[in-house]
Amino acid sequence: MIVVFTLIMVLKLEFAYAHLKNLGPVYTNWTSEEVMVFSMVAGGSRTKLSKYPFNVKVLNFGSLCGGSIITVKHVLTAAHCFEYNDHIGDMQVISNSEGVFSVGAIFHDIWDFKIHEGYGVGSTFANDVAVLIIHGQFTYGPKVKKAILVHHPHWMTENETTFIVTGWGETENAGENNYQIMREAELRYISRENCVKMIHTELTPDMFCLFGDGIKDTGRGDSGGGVLWNDQIVGITSHARFYNDAAMCAGAILSSYSVLTSAHCLDHNDDINLMAVVVGSQSLTDYRGQWAGIVKSVVHEEYNISVQFSCDVAVLFLSQKLEFSKTVQRVVIAHNNDWMKHQQDDFLVSGWGRTSYNGDVSPVLLMTKLHYIDREKCERLNGIKLSPDIFCLYGSGKSDACKGDSGGGVMWKGMLVGLTSHGNGGCSVIDKPTMFANIWYLRNWIEKQVNEFVRSDCVNTSSEKHMKLKIKKLIRIKGF
Known part of the structure; x- marks a missing residue:
């Protein structure tokens, strides 16, 4: 449950x-x-x-x-x-x-x-x-x-x-x-x-x-x-709120059969029978969204290896196909790193997480804009070392992602560039940028997991070659 x-x-x-x-x-x-x-x-x-x-x-x-x-x-x-x-x-x-x-x-x-x-x-x-x-x-x-x-x-x-x-x-x-x-x-x-x-x-x-x-x-x-x-x-x-064994996270739809989220969302439970994905719901009290179980979860093999929260990404493969609509769409992954520029703005983060560090979760989906902070400045302000797959955004101490937003997508000009990962000392703290997983950097690993899922989990016999091509088309990730 x-x-x-x-x-x-x-x-x-x-x-x-x-x-x-x-x-x-x-x-x-x-x-x-x-x-x-x-x-x-x-x-x-x-x-x-x-x-x-x-x-x-x-x-x-x-x-x-x-x-x-x-x-x-x-x-x-x-x-x-x-x-x-x-x-x-x-x-x-x-x-x-x-x-x-x-x-x-x-x-x-x-x-x-x-x-x-x-x-x-x-x-x-x-x-x-x-x-x-x-x-x-x-x-x-x-x-x-x-x-x-x-x-x-x-x-x-x-x-x-x-x-x-x-x-x-x-x-x-x-x-x-x-x-x-x-x-x-x-x-x-x-x-x-x-x-x-x-x-x-x-x-x-x-x-x-x-x-x-x-x-x-x-x-x-x-x-x-x-x-x-x-x-x-x-x-x-x-x-009741819906958790992975008491952990609520967000995610980004990769395809009709797969969702991206943060690896740390699976830290305390990796039993797929205790997980579910809900899409198409604007509010935590809106029970009319689409529900799907999980048939497989894959956490990056280098998660938490080089530094804490390195490679903080996981792919969830769903038990049933998502039906796309006005409120259910897959993301387009960024195909370059042009967005990684100091003070670049208009990065959109969203979620149902807490509205302050010790506050309540939001009953409705919220969104805010953050701006890019270069690696050296982020490391200096937070007093930590970042791995190459982490980047930082900042809301000038006025806006931020917070607990419960983990795994949610970071959008820039309509493209997915990151996932909410972790903060340092709270939410919306002055001179404390928040850290995000760099999806452009991790895109090859994501593509590999999707392809391996198609080969090993979706196609069992040579007679299913036609189905293999069909499923590959369904889960193709634009931008790779």
Whole structure:
């Protein structure tokens, strides 16, 4: 599993109650206390809707979230499910349905919805909760019932293992949605301190963590679904970020079957079963991008040999072909070194990394411009020796790449010239240029890995000669 932790949101009940009163019966344990309000379930087992009849699907302009019935008119779900569309005419709630189009499924139009006014304030996913109000009412039955909300915090105990998550989400992070099969998984509670250490991200007071020991978890499509503890709702699935075993990096598309990234992104894990590539997503909360597993990863054999971070490049070969579109395109690698000039500007770096050294990751894709710093000056300012495959860019202490941007492409006049590698002492530090892997210098090694992959992994017999030519065409890298 890639997503090892799921962050859960805390809901101040004043918010929910303010939008529920006089709109239908509500469970009597709604109080002014803080109640923990935690998209397909990964690694779990099949279950039936009749076992968890409060579950509904929330469709919003083609995207899928989960939800929990809390009154005859109201559904609790995640606020981020509405980030990309807030037009209620494009929304529906589906109840009484084992799958999206199961016989007996009931579709409910939306009358109104309310997102927590503190959503995204102080942290990307803070207060990630919303309430939907449907037209008409739910008709309770064996597969349609309201949930019971917890009214005390006694469930927040380290390694408590009776948390149940349900949904129709993915059964693996790079898998396909299986909307017709409902699944459940049991997770355990992780303390705030341990969670922060493991995911390297600060939590706001409204978040908590559950863990499936890398075997079970929630997945895309489960967002907004309820989390049970002793048959009571303690949370709704909020979000998960996608890591290589707890490391988030960026990358550059080489071809429909290959991606470039930094070698150091694989330092702590080289198991391809714990990796996935996501393309076509503008935001960390946009789960509609293309997902692909990894069939092979190749790290430069001289990585970290001559100096630290030397040859900081790796190639990932994908389990499925990427479909190119306006938001998914391969890069063109620079075919000369004309860009390596002192004070040359207009180098573009982008990513979802942290916006400051100890800050949060960016929820959306960001871009900044940097200028070139010659090797001697960069070595002097940073007090280090650089290998020939490293170059430096600088943002005058005002802009920079940062943690989480590693592996992302550096563009100059529409060509890929580098990958974000590492910094010295922080991000946007005055007189501390950032170091990048020189893709023009490393281009022959990259071409070699692509060609070897074609020969050894794509072509197994002489009868596949035609396929070999076809695949070579697909993964040809312009500029070599």
